[in-house]
Each structure stands twice: as structure tokens, then as C-alpha cells.
Amino acid sequence: MLRQAVGWLLDLLYPPACAHCQRIGAAWCESCRGRLNSLGGSGLVRELTPNVQAVAAHKYDGLIRDAVLAFKFQRAITLAETLAAHIAATITAASLPHSVIVPSPSHPDRVRWRGYDHIALLAESVANRTGLPYVYALKRTAWRGPQVGRDAAERRRAVQGVFAFCSDRVPASVILVDDVITTGATMTACADALFSAGVANVACAAVCFA
Numbered sequence: 001m002l003r004q005a006v007g008w009l010l011d012l013l014y015p016p017a018c019a020h021c022q023r024i025g026a027a028w029c030e031s032c033r034g035r036l037n038s039l040g041g042s043g044l045v046r047e048l049t050p051n052v053q054a055v056a057a058h059k060y061d062g063l064i065r066d067a068v069l070a071f072k073f074q075r076a077i078t079l080a081e082t083l084a085a086h087i088a089a090t091i092t093a094a095s096l097p098h099s100v101i102v103p104s105p106s107h108p109d110r111v112r113w114r115g116y117d118h119i120a121l122l123a124e125s126v127a128n129r130t131g132l133p134y135v136y137a138l139k140r141t142a143w144r145g146p147q148v149g150r151d152a153a154e155r156r157r158a159v160q161g162v163f164a165f166c167s168d169r170v171p172a173s174v175i176l177v178d179d180v181i182t183t184g185a186t187m188t189a190c191a192d193a194l195f196s197a198g199v200a201n202v203a204c205a206a207v208c209f210a
Helices: 001-013 030-038 062-073 079-094 108-114 118-128 152-159 186-199
Strands: 046-050 054-058 099-102 138-140 163-165 175-179 202-207
Touching: 001 054, 030 046, 030 062, 030 079, 046 118, 046 186, 046 202, 054 062, 054 186, 062 079, 062 118, 062 175, 079 175, 079 202, 099 118, 108 152, 138 186, 152 186, 163 186, 175 186, 186 202
Parallel strands: 054 202, 099 175, 175 202
Antiparallel strands: 046 054, 138 163
């Protein structure tokens, strides 16, 4: 409640501006939302490991980059549906196997700091759009700081052993959902935890590749 009150006060004193066009009034304006809705993804594909394929709708730049940042850091929570639509379309186009949707987990401290679990919101929206089951199957047991600014080796070390399987049921196949995949270190560590739990197939899907 206190966090919400502080947020309302800050919005009153410093009105939010659109993360893309800077128009005052909201973290993401209706004009830019319309452009985002109509933006078609290119369906990019990467192989993170020999047995883990990743797909993304876009490269991390321009309008999409600004939308992801607004969703992640500026409380533009309503962008979850739009961004999820891009992921869902990419999953369908890539013909990924029938799976359960699992979010890449955030540490509880980060969720409290942000005020919402942005990846869980994104993954739930993807599940709703694809008709696939949603399962919160992984938890993050440690937070070793943000990945921004780290090279690939540092990113791998930062997420080594920090993910644990936490579901009552082990699905045969999983699609991991995240907002941005950079080196793939986080998604690979998540996949390792799923494989260790007995999951047979893991694929990854995101809004963007950076």
C-alpha cells in the first residue's frame, strides 16, 4: 500500500511520459501502442545449446526496445498483452512442440522492488494466447546483481546454480518465456534445472534477441 501511495505521489509530481515518444500522460501512449500492435515480428531463431532452441519476435532496438524497458521498469503493465502477442505469434510460426509455458523466474527481492513480476505476467499472457498450460515451475534462489554490462562468461557464472525446480508435476516439454535473450546464459541455466528435474524437451521464447 505504501509503495502504491508513493507511486501515485510521484506520478502527480512528475507525470509519466511515453518511453518512446516522450508524450506526457502515460509510460506508453496510445499512439505508440497502436504502432506496437501493428508491428510484425521476423521470427528470429538461435540455438543456445545443441538441445535448446530459442525464438524471438524482434531484435532489441527501436520501438520494441523502448516497450520492453517501459514494461520492465516504468510500470507499463498493460504492455504485457501486446508483447505476449508477439511471442505467441512467433511460437506458432516456429511450430514449437506442444508444451507448458514456464516463466524465467525473478528473485523475490526483485519482484518486491519492482512491484510486480513482469515475466510471470508476460508468460501468463502467452499461455492464454496460445492455449498452452501455464506452470510456475522454476524459482530463483539467489540474486547476484543485474546482467547488464557483464560479458558472456560473467553472465554464466552469475546464474550458475541459482534456479531450482519447484512444481509438483514434471512436464514432458517446456517453453521458457523471457523478455530479452542476450547471451542465453539465464535461459540455459533455467533449461539445465528443468532437464535435471526430468523435463525431456526445452525451448525458449522471448520478445527480443539482444
